[in-house]
Amino acid sequence: MPRLVSHPDEVKIVSSRFGKGAANIDRYLELGGYEAVRKCLAQGPEWIIEEMKASGLRGRGGAGFSTGMKWSFVPKQSAKPKYILVNGDESEPGTCKDHLIFLHDPHSIIEGAIIAGLAVGAKMGFIYLRGEYRYLIEIMERAVADAYERGFLGKNIFGSGNEFQVITQTGAGAYEVGEESALMESLEGKRGVPRIRPPFPAVVGLYGGPTVINNAETMANVPHIIRMGAAAYAAVGTPRNGGTRLFGISGHVERPGVYELPMGYNLKKMIYEVGGGVRGGRKLKAVVPGGSSTPVLLPEEIENLGMDFDQVGKAGSMLGSGGVVVIDDRTCMVEFALRTISFYQHESCGWCIPCREGTDWLKKSLTRFHAGFGTASDIDNIQYLAENMLGRTFCPLGDAAAMPTLGFVKKFRQEFEDHLNGKPCPYAREGVPQLTVV
Amino acid sequence: MADVTFIVDGKKLTAPAGTLLIDACRKAGIEIPAFCYYPGLSLQAACRMCLVRQEKVPKLQTACTTTVAEGQIFYTSTPEIEQARKAMIELLLGNHPLDCPVCDAGGECELQDMTFKYGAGESRMVDVKRHRDEQQWSPAVFYDRPRCILCYRCIRMCGEGMDVWALGIHNRGANSVIVPNDGHQLDCEQCGMCIDVCPVGALTSGTYRYKTRPWEMSHVSTVCTHCGDGCKVTLGVRSTAEGAEIVRADNRDKSGINGDFLCAKGRFSFDFVASADRLTEPLVRNAQGKLEPATWEHAIRVAARKLKEIRDARGGSAIGVIGSNRTTNEENYLLQKFARTVLTTNNIDHARSTDYAAFARALAGTEGKTASLRDIAAASAILLVGGNPTEEHPLLAWLLRTNVRLNRAKLYVANSQPIKLDRQAKATQRLPVGSYKDLAAFLVQGESDFSKALAAEESLVVIFGEEFRGDAAENLVAWGLKRGPNPDSVRFAYLGDYANSRGAADMGLFPDLLPGYVPVTAPGAFAEYANLPATPGKSMPQMLEAAAKGELGALLVVGADTVSRSSLDSAALKNTFVVVQDLFLTETAAVADVVLPAASLYEKSGTVTNTYGDIQMVRKAADRAGVKPDFEILVRLAGAMGVDVATLVPFSKRGTTGDLGQSRGAQAGEADRHAVWLEANGLEPKLSPFDPLAVFDEIARLVPGYTVDRINLFAGNDVHTEPRATPGFVPVGAIQSPSLVVPAHDTLFTSGTLGCYSTTLRQLEEHQSKELAKAAAD
Amino acid sequence: MSANSETLPVFSSALATRFDALVEKYPVKRSALVPMLLYAQDEVGYLSDAVIAEVARRIGITELEVRNVATYYSMLRFKPAGKFNIQVCTNIACMLRGGYEIYERFQQELGIGPKGVTPDGLFSLEEVECIGACCWAPAIQVNYDFHDELDPDLVPGILDQYRNPIQNKGKNA
Structure with missing residues (x-):
């Protein structure tokens, strides 16, 4: 069972019910559950969307797009049914926050989805969880069944005359399905290959109908925003970055875990105070701030870095999914780069040339390089490949592979050079297996 | 859509709004x-080669999915784009085996080509590199x-274009691989698209x-010899000791009504031409009753002498002529002219696969009521019966x-059994077996949703x-005309x-109809024909019947296997002098007295008319030493019978400037340009009596x-013809005997006699029947 | 396919009933495809030809289409795995905290290599990508059970737990 952690700096909104048995519907109701949706039924769709806009809530999946705006793009009239999709295909390395929401507070996601449905006029929602989360799917299915039983879901929710159905769906192992249009393909029983856009999901989405798709954490925030009020929620974060964020601190820290901190929380503090500092008192070498696709940051770059979309962007990386991976001074960055690119090579859907061939080539080069068979030109070549994938792929997966690679090569060029001319990995340690060809 | 103006690389362009930028x-x-x-397949945006820069858009855009709108500004050849293309090629070549020297x-x-133009040096x-075995x-x-x-072109072509869906993709990323539908085997229409x-x-x-x-081949654009659709096909031809062999068939220039389309027969079944069973020298039956090789001069002399003898002794009515569905219009025209004016007989027929005469009669007096393939391709509604x-x-x-x-x-399908095209149909009407003849009456009633939907279509x-012969064809046409x-x-x-089934009918290979469905009994018909007998001759069954009774002195069979097709006892022809022109020693040729090895459609020039009435040029591609086109054989036969061949083929007699090739210059071999040049200069390509185009004038x-x-036509395009039968022309035996029509019902993998001699087609048929058996066993 | 369905049912009657309901659940039948494949694998052990054929029949698509989709998803397999399939995450967060040491220890304890199956068919072992347990790294999954905050020395105990399920009942998910 994943260990729950806490820290005094935490502002518990989305995690406020963690560890309180809220997967049980009665417990959820005791803790203020399904109050937000009742309020929404009274206030109407326009109000909901305005509240969402005012809250400053931005997508927690990684792209950080305003949730209120997203909802407002859905056409009022539509010949085809509209749908709400909850993206729980949490697969970005370094990220395990939705895991806890599904485990501890599944009803908040259902409630968020109902509110989204009311806002845009959708009568059906899907909650898509990655296939590995089987035990969480079972929890989610239980919660959905309970909600149906209470009349919170169905043809006449809360006796309001509104209809909202929810179906829980499992994936079967594909990072790419976390991309919103690929998720729709998967949900339609197809290969998880993204779609050409435009049209965008808000206009033509699942089964060709207008579709709102939000990350699970985003959706779980929705009832809280409604309950506490958009202004109060926005006040928690920094300008244009409303509320809190579930930050997953992992890697070489003393107290890894998922912490809910206000947007804009200082990264250095996050590592040294919330996470308890680098494990074993070692020195910090680098930190990946928002999941494996975000470019690595050096210790000197995090001194005054507030963790919100805009500040991390200015620092040359991205807030991404909030997965902070801490790397100590004994780590080989070439190996780290290789493991990162191996993942993207494994997960590339293969649709477009630059991603399919680029990740494959990078993996081959880095494998050879790390094994000590690299040449000086390889370093430039790795950079060249990543630069030429960037911005040219069919979907963001190509960028997700290229961006961190560029970060590693540019910021740790010396470590790459240290691997040259048949030298063994300078960071190899006795008894620690080395990543070789996968 | 209204036109919009946008700028590409500083050039102002105009196109209908919504046009793809590419x-x-x-x-x-x-x-x-x-x-x-x-073009024509769904969009992928997968190869990323068409990336362009659009002003005010942060990322590069794919030109294949960007639709143009007013005022947009694009850049397609900046250093940024050039680098993007170069890198894309480099990435592709990263795993591509550079086995170009042995790659087809x-x-x-x-x-x-793209590496040459856009790639890195x-x-x-x-x-x-990754490897997988072929x-x-x-x-x-x-x-x-x-x-x-x-x-993914292959997957889309197979699925969207062919509606076969036999190709898929397995795995993902760099492990992705195209797969056939039956494990490692392809269960499909084998079209090769x-x-x-x-x-x-x-x-x-x-x-x-x-x-x-590829550069060792000459590419000759001609027409497929198999079914009645008449696809344009480009034959890749290479010189050999025997002449020139065909090594490939496709429609590489995508010209003609078929565009890039060819079926299995058109694409793969040209090998009958090079079959070891081809006849390459004339055969003459010797005193011992055995067929033995002979020179062309001898064989022609024997055939001509005997035909002349019988005509002179017993009259033209003692001679029969059977023509072909695969020879050219010029050959068919010449054959009937030869029969009627040299042999002086109307005993001429061909193996009818459908009742074109009834179709002509039904349309008599109308104009513009036949649909070319181009009409069908653009029709807003179609009824397929x-x-x-x-x-x-x-x-x-x-x-x-x-x-x-x-x-x-909108496609409407009326059929007595389910067909694959039902999938495209807006509505289908199942008809009881054998009830096609009642369709017109059913449609006239107009009570069903099907007939109401048809009635609502503005054009159809x-x-x-x-299935519609004689009166049934006429009734259906009459319903439509109303x-x-x-x-x-x-x-x-x-x-x-x-x-060229249609051409055979159009060119009058009928005992009762002259070319153009003109009754032989019509007063003054083809008045310039000398010796034209005015009474209808015998149909094919009647000729064979007469032969069996010993009443047919001679039978000339051109490109038809009458014995096998009519399930005739070969002894029935023992009292008849039989001359056969064919590619193979067919059952009919085997009982002939003189066998003349003929050229296939791929080895001659002329025109053919597909079943829709689209006339197209046939050009000589392959060459086989020893064989002659049927046209030349007929001219030689006539000459040997003492006929002034100029009366048969109006070739240059009056001093018309024959072009001896000088004017072709650098364009030598490009017959179409040559023809255009001649036409423009008031010249006719009437070089010799063996030039089929010399007779085209007379046909026209x-x-x-x-x-x-x-x-x-000469430039290689299809031109439409329609039967212009005289209203009220009296249908004779042909039309009242629908039994004369014996449809071949060839499948995708059969093609009459030719199919039997095509190893590839037989292999494909065998492969598909195995697949069928597997599917049945599942 | 009929040969199989006539002789032996591909799925248990419980699963068949579940699938009957599943295809009715969605606005479009085909949406049941991915779950169906995964649940079928859970029961049968892998996606055999018979499973593919039966799923194709139930959804009403070709076997080729089923395979196009099935081969895309990394959790789906076409060969039998062990009764307990051990999936060791070695992605960055786990790697930093010893994921490869865990992976190596499993190999030693089981005497099999990557993608190997023990001779008794009880265990199989594979390296997998991130399983969403980064903050509790290193983590593994045995079938669908998570085991986190591991140490190589915990490996024998985990294996025992599956070898002798009765005495360890109720532990870990």
Whole structure:
């Protein structure tokens, strides 16, 4: 069972019910559950969307797009049914926050989805969880069944005359399905290959109908925003970055875990105070701030870095999914780069040339390089490949592979050079297996 | 859509709003490279070769998915774009085996061409490339994964274009691989379209692979010899000691009504030409009753002397002539002229696969009521009655599917059994077996939703075939003609089997009808024909009956296997002097007294008319020492009978400037340009009595409906003809004896006699019957 | 396919009933495809030809289409795995905290290599990508059970737990 952690700096909104048995519907109701949706039924769709806009809530999946705006793009009239999709295909390395929401507070996601449905006029929602989360799917299915039983879901929710159905769906192992249009393909029983856009999901989405798709954490925030009020929620974060964020601190820290901190929380503090500092008192070498696709940051770059979309962007990386991976001074960055690119090579859907061939080539080069068979030109070549994938792929997966690679090569060029001319990995340690060809 | 103006590389362009940028650019002469984009197929945006910069848009955009709108500004050849293209090629080549020297596609490979034009001069790849062994999916299709660039053209062509869906994709990322539907075997229509659209050498053809280099071939554009649809086909030809062999068939210039389409027969079944069973020298029956090789001079002399003898002694009515569904219009015309004016007989017929005479009679007095294939391709609504075009008229099926898919045409299918095209149909009407003849009455009643939907269509193309003969054909046409005053309210297409079945009928291979469906009894018909007998002759069964009774002195059979087709006891011909012109020693040839080895349609020039009435040029591609075109054989026979051949073939007698080739200059070999040049200079290509085009003049002059646009025809385009039968022309035996029509019902993998001598076609048939058996066992 | 369905049912009657309901659940039948494949694998052990054929029949698509989709998803397999399939995450967060040491220890304890199956068919072992347990790294999954905050020395105990399920009942998920 994943260990729950806490820290005094935490502002518990989305995690406020963690560890309180809220997967049980009665417990959820005791803790203020399904109050937000009742309020929404009274206030109407326009109000909901305005509240969402005012809250400053931005997508927690990684792209950080305003949730209120997203909802407002859905056409009022539509010949085809509209749908709400909850993206729980949490697969970005370094990220395990939705895991806890599904485990501890599944009803908040259902409630968020109902509110989204009311806002845009959708009568059906899907909650898509990655296939590995089987035990969480079972929890989610239980919660959905309970909600149906209470009349919170169905043809006449809360006796309001509104209809909202929810179906829980499992994936079967594909990072790419976390991309919103690929998720729709998967949900339609197809290969998880993204779609050409435009049209965008808000206009033509699942089964060709207008579709709102939000990350699970985003959706779980929705009832809280409604309950506490958009202004109060926005006040928690920094300008244009409303509320809190579930930050997953992992890697070489003393107290890894998922912490809910206000947007804009200082990264250095996050590592040294919330996470308890680098494990074993070692020195910090680098930190990946928002999941494996975000470019690595050096210790000197995090001194005054507030963790919100805009500040991390200015620092040359991205807030991404909030997965902070801490790397100590004994780590080989070439190996780290290789493991990162191996993942993207494994997960590339293969649709477009630059991603399919680029990740494959990078993996081959880095494998050879790390094994000590690299040449000086390889370093430039790795950079060249990543630069030429960037911005040219069919979907963001190509960028997700290229961006961190560029970060590693540019910021740790010396470590790459240290691997040259048949030298063994300078960071190899006795008894620690080395990543070789996968 | 209204036109919009936008700017590409500083040039102001105009196109209808919503046009794809890639199309708009290509039209304006701005090349945008692409692998996955293929006109007519769904969009992929996968190859990323067509990336362009659009002003005010942060990321590069794919030109294949960007639609143009007013005021947009694009850049397609900046250093940024050039680098993007270069890198894309480098990435592709990273895993591509550079086996171009032995790759079939080498020399005509899109990846090669793009590397040359946009690629990098050096390779950065030093790591090991992925390898997978080559697979053979069918006798026709091989797949080499390492060469595959995953453009998905094959998958889309097979699914969207062919509606077969036999190709899929397995795995993901760099492990992705194209797969056939039956494990490692392909269970499909074997059309080879996947090979055709493959931009590289990943999909290769069983008949072509490792045979030659593209630049070693000459490419001759002609017409397929198999079914009645008349696809244009480009034959890749290479010199051999025997003459010239065909090594490949495709429609590489995508010209003609079929565009890039060819079926299995058109693409793979040209090997009958090179069959070891081909007759390559004349045979004459010797005193011992055995056929023995003879010189052409001897064989012609023997045949001519005997034919003349019988004609002079017993009259023309003692001689019969049977023509072919695969010989050219000029040959058929000449054959009937030879029969009627030299042999002085109307005993002429051919193996009728459908009742064109009834169709002509039904349309008598109308104009513009027949549908060309182009009409069908653009029709807004089509009624398809009977038949199964997917098997018997693959091009028609392709055009119907494409028209439905891309233009939302409405297809109505009335059939007594389910057919594959039902899938494209807006509505289907199941008819009881054997009830086609009642269809017109059913439609006239107009009570069903089906007939109401038809009635509501403003214009309609009605396609039907041999199920409608005689009166039934006439009734259906009469129903259609009543549809309304709109000149486009109805058009008809009538389906028949072979490459020139329609031409054989149009050219008067009937005992009672002259060319153009003119009754032989019509007063003053073909007055310039000397010795034209005015009474109808014998039909094919009547001739054979007469032969059995010993009343037929001689029988000339051109390109038909009458014995096998009529299940005739070969002894029935023992008292008849039989001359056969054919490619093979057929059952009929085996009992002949003189056998003259004929050229196939791929070894001669002329014109053919497809079943829709589209006339197209046939050009000589292959060459086989020892054989002669039927046209030449007939002229030689006539000459040997003492006829002034100029009365048969109006070749240069009056001092017309014959072009001896000097004027062709650098364009030597390009017959179409040559023809255009001659026409423009008031010259006719009347070089010799063996030049089939010398007789085309006379056809155009005498045969109703054949006064056509010759420049277009000679330039390689299809021109439409329609039967211009005289209203009220009296149908004779032919039409009242529907039993004379024996449809071939060839499938995708059979093609009459030719099919029997095509090893590839037999292999494909065997492969598909195995697949069928497997599916049945599942 | 009929040969199989006539002789032996591909799925248990419980699963068949579940699938009957599943295809009715969605606005479009085909949406049941991915779950169906995964649940079928859970029961049968892998996606055999018979499973593919039966799923194709139930959804109403070709076997080729089923395979196009099935081969895309990394959790789906086409060969039998062990009764307990051990999936060791070695992605960055786990790697930093010893994921490869865990992976190596499993190999030693089981005497099998990557993608190997023990001779008794009880265990199989594979390296997998991130399983969403980064903050509790290193983590593994045995079938669907998570085991987190591991140490190589915990490996024998985990294996025992599956070898002797009765005495360890109720532990860990």
